[in-house]
Amino acid sequence: MLSTDPTNAMTSDCLRAIDAIPKADLHLHQEAERCLDRIFSRRDGRPPYDWSAWRRQIIETVPAGQERLRLIGTVKPVPLADDDDDLFVARFAELLEFEAEAGAHYVEVRGDGRTIRKARFMELFRQAEQRAQEKYPQLRAEAIAIIMTTLPADEVAAIADECVRARGDGLAGVDFLYQPYLTDADWTPIHRLAERFAEVGLGVTAHAGEMSTANIAAAAQTPGLTRIGHGIHAASEPGLIDLLIDRGITLECALTCNAFLGATPSLEEHPLPQLIEAGVSVALATDNPIQVGTTIGREYLVAASLGLTIRQLHDIARNAIQASFTTPDRRAELLARLGP
Numbered sequence: 417m418l419s420t421d422p423t424n425a426m427t428s429d430c431l432r433a434i435d436a437i438p439k440a441d442l443h444l445h446q447e448a449e450r451c452l453d454r455i456f457s458r459r460d461g462r463p464p465y466d467w468s469a470w471r472r473q474i475i476e477t478v479p480a481g482q483e484r485l486r487l488i489g490t491v492k493p494v495p496l497a498d499d500d501d502d503l504f505v506a507r508f509a510e511l512l513e514f515e516a517e518a519g520a521h522y523v524e525v526r527g528d529g530r531t532i533r534k535a536r537f538m539e540l541f542r543q544a545e546q547r548a549q550e551k552y553p554q555l556r557a558e559a560i561a562i563i564m565t566t567l568p569a570d571e572v573a574a575i576a577d578e579c580v581r582a583r584g585d586g587l588a589g590v591d592f593l594y595q596p597y598l599t600d601a602d603w604t605p606i607h608r609l610a611e612r613f614a615e616v617g618l619g620v621t622a623h624a625g626e627m628s629t630a631n632i633a634a635a636a637q638t639p640g641l642t643r644i645g646h647g648i649h650a651a652s653e654p655g656l657i658d659l660l661i662d663r664g665i666t667l668e669c670a671l672t673c674n675a676f677l678g679a680t681p682s683l684e685e686h687p688l689p690q691l692i693e694a695g696v697s698v699a700l701a702t703d704n705p706i707q708v709g710t711t712i713g714r715e716y717l718v719a720a721s722l723g724l725t726i727r728q729l730h731d732i733a734r735n736a737i738q739a740s741f742t743t744p745d746r747r748a749e750l751l752a753r754l755g756p
């Protein structure tokens with residue numbers, strides 16, 4: 417973790433300039449139970465689950481890397497109540513408002529197969545977006561489906577069918593999660609599915625290269641794929657850097673999450689500046705902001721603390737919007753907000 421406040425030693429001009437950047441978060445899991453906990457805690461007049469205590473305990477007792485990664489999403493402070501449409505809308509609105517409050521103009525939320533197969537999913541997601549827009553009119557949001565290829569084959573097929581169908585309702589893209597994640601997996605089934613998704617215009621991204629260089633090359637060769645979730649270990653292999661640049665792939669970098677899980681030895685040693693220096697397109701993201709204790713606004717401050725200039729932070733916001741899976745109209749609208 418970052419040992420000090422990222423805003424230390426930043427001038428007020430610098431903070432203002434970072435605050436003014438219209439930010440986009442391209443890698444955000446739905447944080448379902450965490451959002452419900454925030455809603456219920458307000459309703460019941462109790463404090464929400466103490467994630468900072470949870471993080472301290474993990475840092476003290478769990479070795480960095482794979483073992484911490486496995487703990488993401490295991491604590492569920494309240495039960496999921498997805499059969500209740502009002503709560504379903506409320507928890508997505510909660511997440512979108514959390515993001516918008518921190519300066520997000522654009523957010524892509526990832527839901528698992530069960531979430532996106534809920535009846536009228538996109539309609540309910542749009543209701544949540546509208547609710548968040550009442551408070552934060554600048555916000556635009558899209559939904560992405562996570563395809564977990566480790567699920568039973570018939571379930572993967574049903575989720576894939578639903579993604580293709582939901583493209584017509586406005587589902588923006590898909591994200592692949594698979595096993596093994598830390599060593600090279602067989603990407604043949606993923607490539608086959610991705611071809612089908614790309615054909616109907618769904619954006620394609622995949623988790624890869626978070627803890628090691630494993631799976632980055634196979635991910636980069638996935639049909640229709642334009643982004644990789646993490647991919648930061650490409651920095652250690654010039655061949656992978658070239659591949660990412662050749663293919664025009666944008667990396668979704670989640671600095672705080674990477675540091676918390678131990679994907680890099682420390683935040684100060686995060687390869688973000690090297691990736692930018694090498695010419696790789698990068699975007700900033702939060703991944704699981706409530707659990708790891710960050711916001712998209714804070715990620716920009718952390719990036720600045722790693723030595724990035726305001727110009728580079730602007731470029732990152734532009735990369736994110738350009739690599740987003742939203743509609744051409746929305747993309748143009750968001751790019752216009754960035755200015756020259």
Ligand SMILES: [Zn+2]
Pocket residue numbers: 443445623645703
């Ligand atoms: Zn992720």
